[in-house]
Amino acid sequence: NAGVTQTPKFQVLKTGQSMTLQCAQDMNHEYMSWYRQDPGMGLRLIHYSVGAGITDQGEVPNGYNVSRSTTEDFPLRLLSAAPSQTSVYFCASSSGARGSNQPQHFGDGTRLSIL
């Protein structure tokens, strides 16, 4: 099984550019989430979704948009990239609509640099 697949693995952007980080899972998980990982700050929740058509904000949602049109896909959009968004981004999914008592399955991450 592929599990959680993130693309691209690496990306360099210029300030002000937009891009979409892709995340797909093949486990029919209802709960999906996006985190960013920065040194000394652990993983901070950006947005999450408890099912198709339902999304909500996490701890650090500013500058990011998400949508969940299908169960499988949960893309993260940067509308106007800023250097402060340089980070490693992880997508995760778990079973159950609430997802909170189930272990999360993580992708391998996208390393994003904003110049």
Place this chain on the structure above:
Amino acid sequence: AQSVTQLGSHVSVSEGALVLLRCNYSSSVPPYLFWYVQYPNQGLQLLLKYTTGATLVKGINGFEAEFKKSETSFHLTKPSAHMSDAAEYFCAVSEYSSASKIIFGSGTRLSIRP
């Protein structure tokens, strides 16, 4: 809202020594608690979880953790460290609700001395 505090951003132990990584949580309702491990340039993998029932939870690779409600703690231990345990460890907490968030601590980097 729930939160997690991991005490010590870096812990170093000798091979064969006890590993103790500390995690304290804050939650207004009974929590779900997790420990994850991250090896360099990889995503996170689940070590163990506590949801309900027995407060001493055993995980993979010889790790275990004990849920102590009175101390709001969920510390991770391993009796004898191995070189392969060197990694970063994250504690996470969530709550059962209509749309729950899963919140991670800042992480503890574990180094093993030969």
